[in-house]
Amino acid sequence: MTLKDLAEMLGLSPTTVSRALNGFPEVAETTRRRVEAAALAHGYRPNSQARRLATGRAMAIGHVIPLSRQNEMLNPIFGDFIAGASAVYATAGYDMVLITVADADQSRAYRALRAQGNVDGVIVQGPRAQDSRIALLSDLGLPFVVHGRASGVDLPYAHVDVNSARAFERATRFLIDLGHRRIALVNGLEEMDFALRRRRGFERALGERGLAPDPHLMLSGEMTEAQGHAAAHRLLARHDPPTAFLTSSLLSAMGVRRALWDLGLKMGRDVSILTHDDELGYFRNGAEEPIFTATRASVRAAGRRCAEILLAQIAEPGAPPVTELMEAVLVVGASTGPAPGARP
Amino acid sequence: MTLKDLAEMLGLSPTTVSRALNGFPEVAETTRRRVEAAALAHGYRPNSQARRLATGRAMAIGHVIPLSRQNEMLNPIFGDFIAGASAVYATAGYDMVLITVADADQSRAYRALRAQGNVDGVIVQGPRAQDSRIALLSDLGLPFVVHGRASGVDLPYAHVDVNSARAFERATRFLIDLGHRRIALVNGLEEMDFALRRRRGFERALGERGLAPDPHLMLSGEMTEAQGHAAAHRLLARHDPPTAFLTSSLLSAMGVRRALWDLGLKMGRDVSILTHDDELGYFRNGAEEPIFTATRASVRAAGRRCAEILLAQIAEPGAPPVTELMEAVLVVGASTGPAPGARP
DNA sequence: TTGAAAGCGCTAACAT
């Protein structure tokens, strides 16, 4: 059932049928109703390929996942981010295209996307401190929105980020106020922009209270359970072990927690663990109560906003890039207690 | 840079250029080389929309995620499955389209997919015991492959599944052999086909040893950490608590583990936990050592096989549906010990 | 071995 077929059945021209179905104002109401009824009755659906070709719009958004960072797909936030974005696409009639790309091919892949025209824009995930993708995409004129930021990039570009620095600054200050002096930072890979920002916030809070950051207490690595576990073991084996852990993700927090169990240490009495809510904190940290809802909602919101901003940008290419900074919700759990030996 | 442009530059017809680039045999080798060189030099990329319209193939595969089961997106297996499938699509030049659909709209959504023609086939995720999608898709003639099976469906259809029943049968037998008599089953929602099969395997092993399954020890629910935790607490509070847990997912296993900690019970001495490797078992169960690699590989393999089978089916629509049953790898960890009081 | 012409199904400028 094509537009032409439908038009013939109705004794109308394809143009009129197209206009009726696409809500053009000049169509007579009676005609529109007739057309709509017929379309419904015959289950007519415009062929999307044809429409795409005719309009020059792909009606699709690309989400590019670098293969090296497939961990991100495993990463719990990924699903929620996608869920948030896809809800927006669905209502706007866009498709969501997932594209996995080898690291070496990044540049080629984006150029191909541009030239082939099978997406109208892309979402950039997991930006690094100096992310070449941003310059490349600006250059190509392919609309994009970054989830996160790239500290080393000067160009203006649309992005949605969470205030990682402030979140970690507040978290660190919180631990200091509980009397902790030796606080470990189990951070993500520092080539990732968010990890850098988190460390900066951590150091800022320490500096503000006249504490020098101890490099031995600052580790970074892939944010996995295993890494958190290994890091905590290493740190707790020191002659001057930390009394508190600030971790960058739920997964590493779980690993840290497991290390404490290994050693028979009690959370909140011997050692405190604090992670923040916005990146991966699917559990009320330390407290044993999961808080899926709150965090999933915030990640989903980020996905939604990224998608909305991108669609707006596609609709109005001239507009200045929208940037949004969400404040992280710090969720402090029951096990985050005073430092051992600290006066209350 | 369009095909026409390129043809003009070369003094050839668009037809010849198209043939040269698409590997048609009748093109002179010298011409082909000239064309290829020029295409490369000018960064020519065929417009995919145009090609799709002309060929009638969408060059895209749809992965439909029912909104109600967005947990599946959070679910660690999802990312790996997608990663496996997308690798196949990438080499075959297909796009992967992620489609989220409200439950009520399932039927409408598939019909629309079919009519709009923006995918050449779909992967069906998370089949239920009687899954109406299978009949619908067969009816629509839209190629599809199911990840999993639907016990209640008689039609032949392509699928890739893991032998859940046998996996749980073997796991149960293993626990029985360790002397366990009261074994709890913390299962997924029984409307999901895989959960049904697991229960059947569990019951079969019990029956085989003359043990009657105790309905009080069989729980089912969403496979979350919270559910596992709640379930374990409820079971351990009984006057006749289980000495072993067989769980259906990593997440619920983590919840069970946490419940043991709450109660000061020791894994492998007081209580054993066993989960299987193939669905969510990202940890060597009970053992404290994560085994991401093995399981991620198996889920990825499932994604890859589903994609391969689907593409083959699209290429040769007449062929009988391919079905594949993978045997689950049971990974038994250190904490899965003999039942308390059992003679060795 | 190459080219001319038609058409995939739709939209959009230009009539009327």
Next chain:
DNA sequence: ATGTTAGCGCTTTCAA
């Protein structure tokens, strides 16, 4: 308010 016409960029008969 409706129709005519000409594409969108490619593939694909059919001729040469």
